[in-house]
Amino acid sequence: MKIEHTDILVLGGGPAALVTVATALENFPDKKITVIKEDELSLVPCGIPYIFGEILGDSDKDTMSCGGPMAEMINIIIDTAVSVDIEKKTVFAHNHTITFDKLVFATGSNPFVHKSFENALHLENVFTIEKHKDKVDALKSYLADKEKVIVVGTGFIGVEMATELRSVGKDVTIIGGRHVLADAFDVDMALQAEQIMKDLGITLSLGQHVSHIVHSNGKASCVELCDGSCIHGDVIILATGYQPNSTLAKEAGLKLARYGGIWVDEYMRTKNKDIFAVGDCCGRRDFITRDPSKVMLASTSASEARVAGNSLYGLKYLKGFNGTIAIFSTMIGNRVFASAGVTEARAKEEKIEYTVGFFEGLNRHPSTIPDASKQSVKLIALKSSGQIIGGQVIGDKEAGEVINIIGLAIESELTAHKLVSLQVATQPLLTAAPTTYPIIKAAQQIIRN
C-alpha cells in the first residue's frame, strides 16, 4: 500500500470534523488537509429525529458535506481508520496509510446502551439511533408498517423521536426517569413539556426503571419495568444517550478522561501537542461546576473545532475553550423549550449557593398582536454576587435565540445587576415589551432576593 503524506489529518465526518477543516483552511491555506471519514454522506446529527416525521421525512434531506469549494481544496478519503501510530505519526485505514504532521480526532460518539439492554441489541425490532444514513434508513423503513413504538429515554433525542413518530400517527410510549429532559429543565418547566406530549397523544411512562426487554424468536415483545409491569410494542427504540468513540485513540495510547472521552487541554490538545481531539470523542468539563461533563452538542463541538483549527500550529488566541455550557433548545408541539448552564436541581446537588428569578410574559407587545404567546424565563444566579449560572426559556420559536442571550451572559460571567439595565431591541411584532422583557424581569427578581 502506498504511503501518503498530509500536513493535517482529520478523522471524522461530523460537525466537529467539518468545522476543524473549515477553520484550518482559513488559517493555513498552504497546508495539505486530509479527512478520513466512513460515510460518503454525513447526517446532520440533530436533524435525525425530523427524518422520522414530516418536517424532513427523508434522510436525503438531512445530509451535510464539506461542501462545494471546500471539497476541492482538501483530500477526502472514504475509509475506516483502524490504528494510529503516534510515534511514527501514521494512521492506518483499511485501504490507506497516511502520515501526518498534525492529527485531529473528530470521531464522534456511538449510542450508549445500558448493560441490561445489551443482549437485546441483536433483536430485529430493537434499535438505537446511530448517526449513519444506512442505519437511520433501516430504522425508518422497519417502522413503516408498525404501529406501536416504544421509545426508551427522555433526553432530547428521545423526546424528539417520540413527538415526530407521533406526528405521523404512531402509537408512542416513552419510558424514562421521573421527568422528561431532566438534565436541562427543572420540574416546573419539565411539567409543561410533559403536558404538551400528553396532549399530542403520547403515553408517558415516567419514574419507573426498566428491568429488561422480554423477547422470543429473535424479536422483542415488551419492555418490563422494575415493578413487573410490561409495555408492549412493535418496535423498541433505545435513546439512552451516547458515549465517546475513543477506542482508536485509546489503543494508540492517548489518555482518556472520565466518561471515556479523549483527554484534552483548553486548546483541545491531547497529551501530545501535535494531536488534537474535538467534538463528542473528547473529554469535557462543565463551564460552571468544573466537573467532567457528559453533554454532547454539535454547537459545543463546533466551538471546540474552531479553537483546535486556530491552534494547530501554535496558540493564536488566549485562552481556548473554557468548559462546556450545556445549552440546548428543542420544540415540543408548538412550544420551544431551551436551557443553558446549570438547572436549579443541579445547583442544589453541587451545593452552589444560588438564587432564582422567574418571569412569565409575552413574546410580543401589546398582547393584542395576533401571534403573541407566552414567554417564560427562569434565571439561576450565585446568591452572593448575582452571577448568572443558568437559565431556562419556554416560548415560541424566538426562544431558540433568547437562550443564546442567556448563554452569552453565562459565558461572559455577567451578573443580574448588569442584566437589569440591559439594552435590548424590542419591537411589537418580534419581542416582549421593553417594560417587561422577561430576561430583565427575571434578573430584577434575582437582585431583589
Add this chain to the structure above:
Amino acid sequence: MKIEHTDILVLGGGPAALVTVATALENFPDKKITVIKEDELSLVPCGIPYIFGEILGDSDKDTMSCGGPMAEMINIIIDTAVSVDIEKKTVFAHNHTITFDKLVFATGSNPFVHKSFENALHLENVFTIEKHKDKVDALKSYLADKEKVIVVGTGFIGVEMATELRSVGKDVTIIGGRHVLADAFDVDMALQAEQIMKDLGITLSLGQHVSHIVHSNGKASCVELCDGSCIHGDVIILATGYQPNSTLAKEAGLKLARYGGIWVDEYMRTKNKDIFAVGDCCGRRDFITRDPSKVMLASTSASEARVAGNSLYGLKYLKGFNGTIAIFSTMIGNRVFASAGVTEARAKEEKIEYTVGFFEGLNRHPSTIPDASKQSVKLIALKSSGQIIGGQVIGDKEAGEVINIIGLAIESELTAHKLVSLQVATQPLLTAAPTTYPIIKAAQQIIRN
C-alpha cells in the same frame, strides 16, 4: 386648591414612567408614589404604526397602563403639569398642587417638524404622529376614505407607517434621504429593505430634499421637492423624528443637554440630586462614540427607568447607565431588519478604525427544513482589538432576538475573538447550523482581517 404631598412623583405616562414606577414600587414599597399623566390611556409607542394596518387595526388594542395590582398601590392623577418649583419641591398642575421628595421627569417626546413644514401643520390633511390616542384616532379616521398617502421621513416610524398603510391598500409614496433607515443600516442592508418596499408596491422618492408643502384653502395639495418636482397626495404624514419634551424642566431651571434633552448623569439624576429624568425627555450619550445621541427607544427608556427607580434614595448599584446603544428591529414585508451600535458609515464619520465581518447563511439547518430562510449578519469591530461596536441582521422573526445577542456583546465590550468560540444552542427547527452560525462566522471574518 389643596396641596397634596407624595414621596415620589413621576411626570408622564409612557414606558419610562411605567418602569420607573414599577421599579420604585419594588425598591421602596413604603413610599407614596404619585403619577401625573395627561391621558387616561397611554399608547404603546412602537405599536402605533400597526394601528393603521391590520395587525392591530384599532388604537384600543395598543394601550398600556400601570396595570392591575400596581394601579392600586399608587396614586394616579390625570392632569397636565404646568410648572415646577424646584426650590419648594412642588409641581403645579391645572387642578392639582403636589409637593414631593423625589421627582422624575418622564415627559417623553413630541414630533419634530422641520421649519419648512411648520406653516403646514394647520392644514387639515397634514399630520404628525403624536403619541396620544385621540390624535392617532383622528389621523386614522381621516385616512379612511383617502387613497393617496405621502409619508415624509424614512426612519423606522416612516417605513412602518408606509408598509402598514400599503397593507390596507393605500397608494403610498415615501419621501426621504438617500436610503431608508440610514441611521441603523449600511447601504448594502438598506437596499434590501428598499427592494421589499418596492415589491410591496410602495413608491420610493429618495435622495431629494423636500422644499415645501404646496397648499390652498387650508389643504395641502402636494409636496414640492428641491428639484421642482411635485408629489401629489390626499394626506401628508410627517414622520420626521421626535424631540425631547423638556419645556417644563427648562422653565424650572434645569440644565438641558445638546438636542434639548434634560441633562442627567449616569444615574439619571439632573443637577439636582432629588430630581431625575428618564426616557425620551432626557439627554443621551452614545455608548460607543460618547457623542450626544438623538436615539429614542422605549427599550432604552426602560433601562434608564430601572436605573432611576433603583437610585431614587441613593445609589444601590455601581455603575448606572453607560450610554445609549442604538438597538432597533423592525419587519418589512416578511423580513426582519435589526441593528445595534454603530453602522459602518457612522464608524467612518467618527474616524473609528474599524473592520467588518459579514456572513449570509440560513436560520434553520439543514436547508431542507420547510421554513428555512436567509439570515445575514454584519459585524463591525475595532480594527486593533476586535471589540464589537456594531451589528446588523436581516432574517426571519428570530432576528429580533439575534440582534440582542449582538447588543449584549457590544454592551459587554466583547471582542470577535470571544465570539468565535461562543457556545450557542442550535436546533434544526429554530436556528442556524452549529457549523455556520452567522454571528460566529462574521466574527471569524473579523479576526482574519
